[in-house]
Amino acid sequence: MTAHAARNVPALLLGLRDEGFSGTVRVSGHPGGTIHLRNGLVGAIETPGAPTVTSALLTSGRIDDEAWLAVCATEPDVDRLGGHLVAAGLIGAAELEVVCAAAVFDGAFAMALSPPGSWELSDREPALVTEPGVEPQQLTEETARRVALLSRSWGAPGELTRVRPVAVTGSGPRRPGVRLTRRHQGVLDHVNGRRTPRDLAFALGRGLYAVMLDLIRLEALHLVRWDTRAAPDSRPSTAPRPSRTPPPTDAPAPKVVPLPKRRPRGGSPGHDAAPRGGS
């Protein structure tokens, strides 16, 4: 089977591994993403669903912005940026490998949370890649393990990406009987009822999967809550909302004002009071 006849992304990557493909796979969908391959191995994954290596290094403060920009100015080829970061003493080579590999697995996990759309192959694009890269088979197996673990411990992982946890009142660091690690406390400090796990991952410069695991743990400790699980369709409801409380009987009836009619060619209702016909 050739890679181009693959029925899904994992099969595609396996096929491209056999071909020793170096280039880019652009996957559409929500969130979709870009997979950078080097000699058939997955070197980097960039997706809106999870922080990239750059986000992880800069947001966490591991490397400060000025030093990063200075190295970028020295080496415009992003593929070789890692060597310069190490040479500049900003991070150890082994630690950079860890950060890059973690981002690859996290990106794959984020992309797996919703069905992918189509994909297209293109030439090699510069990216901060892990060396020598991750075997597609290993990537698929690890992603499946993560999805299965979350499914067992919480439920559909796709739904977990849409919750907006809020801290339970009194869930501060001095809550009796609960001693949190710095990592859990960091997550707890960032939940505000508006951020999704993805938002938290970006805010903390951590992996989406790791943040999800921590949120599940914090919920089990009754330190965060999400009242209702989000509907599978994450779009806000446009259905009319029935009033929960009837208006008081002695209140004056609200004045019903019809919406102004839209006019073609940008006509303003205020200057076009007379209907042109029809209704």
Added chain:
Amino acid sequence: MGETTTALQASLDRLLDSPGVTGVALVDAVTGLTYGVAGDIAEAGDGTDASELATLIAERLGAAGAEGELESVVTTSTKRQQVLFTVARPTGDPLLLSAGLDRDRVNVALALRSLGDRVGEVLA
């Protein structure tokens, strides 16, 4: 993850020089992902198991009122020891160095100390 010797692989290989160490693995303490292995993979231990064990112990210690972060876990059987060391990082999620030790070949106390002293070198 690939066949080229990387900086991480070289770091892990060097730890096999420590007396009695039969296998080592660098594991993500949160996700359980194994970043690298050297020596006997079975002796190094499974990354997922290691992270779950360390998480469980840390939580129980915390619930019991222990201060600070988990530093190490030593599991001893008649023939071998399994050791988990927390690998310090300036930022980012914690890592675990999982190591298997052969009790017949080593003074365990010395091996633990030697390995503990070298944990910080792994990410260099």
